[in-house]
Amino acid sequence: MTTAQLPTFADAPLSAEAQALVTGPAEHPLHPDHTPTGQLSFGVFFQGVNSSTIWRLPESGDQVAWESFESLVRTAERGRFAAFFLGEGLRLREHRGVPFELDVAGRPDAQTLLAALAAVTDTIGLVATQNTTYNDPVDLARRFQTLDLLSGGRAGWNVVTTDNAWTGENFRRGGYLDHADRYVHAEAFVRIAQQLWRGEQIDHDGAHYSVRAQGDLPRSPQGEPVLFQAGASPAGQDFAARTADVVFSPHGTLEAAVEFRRSIVERTVAAGRDAADVKILPGAEVVLAATEKEADEKVRWVRDLQIGPEQAIALLEQYWGRDLSDFDPDGPLPDVPPEVSESGVTRGAGFQFAKAEELTRAWREEAAEKGQSILEFARGKAGSRRGTFTGSYDAVADRLVEFARLGAIDGLNITPWLIPSGLDDIVDHLIPRLQERGVYPSEYAGSTLRENLGLPPL
Secondary structure, eight states, X not given: OOGGGSOOOTTSOOOHHHHHHXXXXXXXXXXXXXXXXXXXXXXXXXXXXXXXXXXXXXXXXXXXXXHHHXXXXXXXXXXXXXXXXXXXOSSOOEETTEEOOSSBOOOOOHHHHHHHHHTTOSSOEEEXXXXXXXXXXXXXXXXXXXXXXXXXXXEEEEEEOOOOHHHHTTSTTOSOSOGGGHHHHHHHHHHHHHHHHTTOEEEEEOSSOEEEEEOOSOOBTTBSOEXXXXXXXXXXXXXXXXXXXXXXXXXXXXXXXXXXXXXXHHHHXXXXXXXXXXXXXXXXXXXXXXXXXXXXXXXXXXXXXXXXXXXXXXXXXXXHOSOOTTSOTTSOOOOSOOSOSBOOSTTOGGGOOBOHHHHHHHHHHHHHHHTOOHHHHHHHHXXXXXXXXXXXXXXXXXXXXXXXXHTSOSEEEEOOSSTTTTTHHIIIIIHHHHHHTTSSOSSOSOSSHHHHTTOOOO
16 A cells, blocks of 8 residues: 555544644644654564563463564564564573562574574564674674575664673673763764675774774665664663664653654754654553453553562562562552662663662652552552553554654554563554554565665665
8 A cells, every 4th residue: 555545644633632742833743854754663572581571371472482483473474563673681680689580581592583583574674682882893793784685684783782790790891881981882883883784894993992894795675784772861862863763762651752752853853864764663562452441451450460479579679679578569668768879780771770769768659649559559660661552442543643643653662461472462453443544554665674664765
């Protein structure tokens, strides 16, 4: 279906919430240099290590089994998803000094797995999260280029940075990178990769390594791998504006998504690029049912399975920095002060919070005001930490249409709450409604990841 054939929703009135966010002419409501496409693309994020995927149900798949990956990617391709993403973990997470065993753990090597998935798929993009701190730029770039060639132009790289010494202990260089330098280092790393992909002569002398190399492989049908980036900080947004094709964001509300879009467009234009050069795909959890009442019940059921009593206590221990096992999960939040002023990174970036005393005091007040127990509070926080689209099939479709109309996002990067069947409701019920509303493709736009994300050709 071409753009001209798509059903139109342009004449439908905006909701009061959306209208309040429009500050400019209708043709560019968010920024003078940004014209919404009104189209959405979906990616699926197979995280591997995470606390949101339910593993307690009989139908929960093995997180490291080939069948789980193959089943999920086939469903995503059936739903015309643009991309299949893999997370990365460079060290086994810990809790209070020992391996954390209360949620999903284990990630196979992304490059190996995506090369295998390329053989059982035809069009969906294959995106690996790979770290710039503990990889060699030429070696990693060549492996990405190989995947891009093998897949016919479907490779993508989710560029991430790490600077903490805890992760670095697994590598001979340790925690060598200062926090303030992580994006400077990453940008040099990416530029070296791009030079290799383009067959250029590389002559680089940097703070951490020197490179003399030249690319020796032909370019793929999409030119080179698509670059993704997930940093939401000002420095991360600047890095994305200068280098990325797609940026992830943690913004699930329309207002937050609009503000993030404005920020990215301003930074992208300031970097000398076109306003449309960077697509935005927020990370999202999607819980659907036929009716609003059924969806509300399903959300509660999902949260109950994601966060049990042990997980709730462990969550709070990350911020209190002390043993809380004597506290009743069905009782109020701990009335003791935290033992740390800044939490560690042993369970990942999402658990790093400074000013622990202020945070825990605010949490106690919030839970008391809402009349929540430890367990109820933890379940609420688990849902609020990630963008969540929940409701009936039609209600969620209508909500996403509004996001598309304003140009607040270009799609979603969906984390299924169940592997491997967590996309079934989305593919069977939500996507057909989005297609009927004219905001989601009925067929792939082309054979490459770049084409299916609506990115300009290289």
